[in-house]
């Protein structure tokens with residue numbers, strides 16, 4: 001490949017010299033003679049190896065992964081420009097003290113922007129934690145109840161099931177409803193639910209990432225003094241949510257709002273401060289709330305990235321606008337599935353189909369490997385369903401552009417025409 005001419009500040013010096021051999025060959029040392037002393041420069045890469053700071057969307061694939069997932073291209077590019085020297089600080093965010101004023105400004109702005117996006121009042125603490133949503137499966141019961149307390153779980157998929165099983169170690173959870181026997185294709189009607197009148201909380205997974213089942217409205221706990229707790233990992237910030245309906249919301253960042261390594265907890269302040277004695281310091285909401293998520297070294301770079309995503313969502317006009325885009329994308333994809341005369345099939349009940357994770361199967365399951373292979377050739381990747389359910393799954397989070405969904409749908413139609 002032809003080398004791009006050097007355009008660094010050193011160019012004039014190099015051009016004035018007599019080169020002793022052609023430069024810009026990777027991994028070679030090359031020598032220059034000047035009027036003074038000869039010197040050598042070692043070159044480990046050529047200019048053309050380095051990524052451009054401008055968009056190179058032609059280099060990127062449409063990534064339908066369930067998480068870690070695609071991030072907004074403009075956010076990635078902004079992070080790229082700020083990576084080496086964050087806003088004149090002379091260092092990257094990864095190198096900053098989490099107690100310094102620069103990082104404080106980053107985390108404070110991230111929190112303020114998230115509060116603006118979700119209209120979160122001062123009655124709630126916003127925490128940026130580690131350990132993924134999985135850690136919250138334990139933190140929630142440890143912080144919200146005593147070992148003998150009853151709590152209710154609606155199990156609409158495997159994440160809710162995992163949360164329930166973890167809670168068994170710390171309190172007395174009951175499964176108020178379980179969709180497993182039907183293969184997790186729906187959400188129960190709230191009317192007939194038998195909820196415990198004394199449950200400290202009712203837990204739901206608002207969007208089951210694997211099965212593609214999403215609550216469109218929310219149940220009320222059986223106990224008037226109990227609170228609703230929700231795992232929003234895979235639909236966080238995908239649409240407006242009335243936070244006041246919840247005592248606690250938690251969400252791993254790596255689907256809609258950032259890289260893995262950050263878990264956001266939004267918890268009503270009056271629920272904080274009663275953790276069980278055995279609660280590890282790192283799982284105690286009071287410790288993190290009292291220290292503004294800076295009790296120990298937080299996932300600084302991840303929080304910074306979440307902040308850039310929040311900024312971007314606000315610039316898009318907020319979550320109402322984001323929801324409209326998500327509805328449009330999901331609508332196109334579900335229509336293509338439903339209009340395929342059974343060639344593609346989505347098992348989820350229409351009223352609770354997820355806007356974020358679209359699972360579908362092929363009538364001729366023997367074609368699945370070919371589907372994935374051809375899609376990958378067309379730069380559409382990570383469409384394989386979760387290993388526990390098989391089939392396909394297209395995760396179309398906020399950052400998946402409409403063009404990505406349109407391309408997938410066109411591909412599906414062509415594939416069907418060829419194989420029907």
Ligand SMILES: Cc1ncc(COP(=O)(O)O)c(C=O)c1O
Pocket residue numbers: 067131132133134135159205207208209210231232233234252
């Ligand atoms: C809905 C839901 N909850 C919890 C988790 C677990 O998250 P983590 O891997 O961050 O612990 C996931 C991960 O995919 C998820 O989709």
